[in-house]
Amino acid sequence: MLTQVAILLSALLFGGMVLYSFGFASFLFSALPAEVAGPLLRRAFPHFYIFVILCALGAAALTVGLDTTSSLILGLIAVTALLARQLLMPAINAATDTGNRARFSILHTGSVLVTLAHIAGSAAVIVRLS
Template identity: 35%
Template sequence: MILSALASLSLALLLGGMAFFAAVVAPLVFTRLPPEWAGRFIRQLFPVYYLWLIATAGIAALALAPGRPVDALAMALVAALTIWLRQGLMPRINRLSDAAQAGDAAAKPRFDRAHRLSVLLNFAQLVLAAAVLLRGVDPLS
């Protein structure tokens, strides 16, 4: 019972954080701040955002492991992918953005591809977290 509640809470916090960032934070930052400030702010925010995802997905994975091992594996995958996004892809995106702003014409399409990949992977993580959360909802209760 306690693990189930912990899993549900972690999943809700994971999903809520992802949805809030995508629907509220990112659009506000890029519509309300000058472009040079928006980029700097987002660069500071993303590492914290990714730590939130790693922590909540990791806790959910541990809480789900005894009773729902497939769902636990899915959340462990979300956490592991987020580690790669934070430590691998995000620094690459930042370097490409800097190069594009410095006038490197070849960096812009590479930045666009890397950014699209990060958005796609983040969306896939959101869908996976929602599916795991909904699988745990008992329709008869």
């Protein structure tokens, strides 16, 4: 039973990250002017990271006795999402606010790579547990 719940929570994590990253964010910029979409996305990101942190921590807790590797992957996702929320996101916002496009580009690319790693990690957990 714990394995199935861990798989479902990992799938929720995977699906939520994919939908937010490739669906919601893309949709906002295609449906709204950039000067509206940008601030709206900025307001949504803290909630996205809380979702990732909580799902990853919950799934990590459920997998501790089932699969140590999966638990470590999920724990790493939670920790790096916390770091992204508390450090990377404010730095990206500051670069945007000051008009520092070069710094924004580097930091944004970093955040995209972190999210892609989270997606890959959660996919690996789903495969390992299935």
